[in-house]
Amino acid sequence: MLCDGVEDPHNLGAIVRSAYLCGAHGVVIPKRGGVGVTGTVMKASAGAAARLPIARVSNLAQAIRTIKEHNIFVYCADLGGAPLAKTDLSGPVALVLGSEGGGPGALTRKLCDAAVTLEMAPARLPALTATTSALRRASCAMMSCAAVLQRSKGNTA
Numbered sequence: 001m002l003c004d005g006v007e008d009p010h011n012l013g014a015i016v017r018s019a020y021l022c023g024a025h026g027v028v029i030p031k032r033g034g035v036g037v038t039g040t041v042m043k044a045s046a047g048a049a050a051r052l053p054i055a056r057v058s059n060l061a062q063a064i065r066t067i068k069e070h071n072i073f074v075y076c077a078d079l080g081g082a083p084l085a086k087t088d089l090s091g092p093v094a095l096v097l098g099s100e101g102g103g104p105g106a107l108t109r110k111l112c113d114a115a116v117t118l119e120m121a122p123a124r125l126p127a128l129t130a131t132t133s134a135l136r137r138a139s140c141a142m143m144s145c146a147a148v149l150q151r152s153k154g155n156t157a
Contacts, residue, residue, distance in 0.1 A: 002028040002067075002074075004060055004108045005099035009035045013044020015097060020048035027052060030060045034099070064111045067094050074112045076104050081115030 001019040006012050012035050019027050035041065036056065042049045057063045064074055072092040075081075096112055098104030109115065 001026070002060065002063065002094060002096045003030075003034060004096055004104045005030070005034045005102075006097065007035055008100055009038050009040035010044045011100060012037075013041045013046075013049065016041065016045040016052055016054065017048045020045070020052040024052065027054045028060070028063050029054060029056055031056045031058050061107050061111055064094075064096070064108065068111075068113070073114075076109050076112035076115045077117070078103055078109060078115040079117055081117040084116045084118050087114070087116050 001015065001024050003012065003015060006015065006029070012029070016027050029036070037049055037054055055063075068074055070092075072094050074094045074096060075087070075089075076096045077098065095116075096104055096108055098108070104112075
C-alpha cells in the first residue's frame with residue numbers, strides 16, 4: 001500500500017489498520033507532502049502501525065518504479081478507474097491511495113499500471129458529500145479486502 005499525500009492522521013491510521021488486517025506487506029508514505037506516523041496515527045491504526053512496516057521515502061515516484069521493477073503490478077485508486085469488482089487482483093499487487101482532496105498526483109497516476117475505483121450506489125452519493133474523508137477510508141478497506149477475497153477464492157475477475 002502506498003499513500004500519495006494523505007494528510008489526515010486518522011485516515012493514515014485507518015489505511016494502516018486496513019492494510020495490516022488484509023495482509024499487506026507494508027505501507028509506503030512520502031517524507032514530505034503527507035502526514036507522518038504520529039501518536040494519532042498509532043491510535044487510529046489500533047496498534048497496526050507498530051506491527052506493519054511503514055517506509056518513509058524521499059521520492060514516491062521512484063518507490064513506484066522500484067516496486068514495478070520487482071514485477072509487482074501497481075494499481076492507482078482513482079475515480080476514473082476500472083471497477084474494482086471487474087479487476088484481476090491476483091498476483092503481486094500494490095495499491096496507491098491519493099490525498100483526501102485530490103486523489104493521487106498526476107505523476108503517480110502516470111506511473112501506475114492501471115487505475116481502479118470502488119463503485120457506490122448512485123442514489124446514496126449526494127447524502128454523503130460531507131463524509132468524503134470517511135468514505136476514502138472505507139474505500140481503502142474495501143479495496144484491500146477485495147484483493148484478499150479474490151486471492152482466497154482463487155478468483156480472477
